[in-house]
Amino acid sequence: MAVSKATFEDEADRFEKPVFSAVIRPHRSLSPRGFRILMALVCLVSVAASLPFVFMGFWPIAGFFGLDFLGLYIAFRVSYRQGLAFEQLELTPIRLLLRKVSDRGEAREWQFNPLWTRLDREVDDEFGLQKLALISRNQHVVIARDLSPEERETFADTFGRALSDVKRGY
Template structure:
């Protein structure tokens, strides 16, 4: 076998070297940034401490501890919320593949690759609420995508993805002017 017959030649262009027709990085919606979280926790702490002091003066000293537990529970809930917001999903379409890369809140990475010529997009729609779920389907595999998006955002995402898939099915274009 000669050097020219080697299929694993790194100098040949592969899917990573191809121009991207579509790329989307999806993340869960975050209502508060870091500064907003600190302001909220400061307000909750001041209110809880003030109300706890009022009950302490009235002689109901155990209530003071419950106000502290309330503030701690709100803090813990927002920390869990912040941890779950670390998840992401990246969808990339080139002329030779569709790649879905999902990162869990823990940092675990799962990837799927599909041929854009054979992939179909399946959707679950509700008459009143719009698109509820989107799936990429190919060769018996069904992968849920765009789970973080709302119904209107999924509709916009779907139209952009369909446009990119049509471009991928047309194949690469040759532009001699470049």
């Protein structure tokens, strides 16, 4: 019986080809352009509101308006910085790879055997899906923290179907 080398390579490629792949990033509703516009408006309002106090001789109040502006600016910069973090999931027939990258670029990776991995859901009757975790043997890793409960539910359904397909041999 002659089996070509190409057949083995095709079979190996089939097991390495992703069945499911997702990147989860924190949602930021304000674009960088919107941030600049917002900060310009806050600055204008702060200056306009502090000018009467300066003319009356209460100039330290202008400094407090400046501190408010500075605090708001720092809060948005921290929020945008945290928006750089992401989670990456890649499911193949022989491996489930979870990679979490922090806003500082520090990466952590977990590898699971898809046949031994299950998706654990923590559902609140009032608020929906609160927590989603991968459980395999003695590992328990929370995923999709940055999604809303509705998005987390959709993600869990889609990912759960892909995981079930892999377990059945799709």
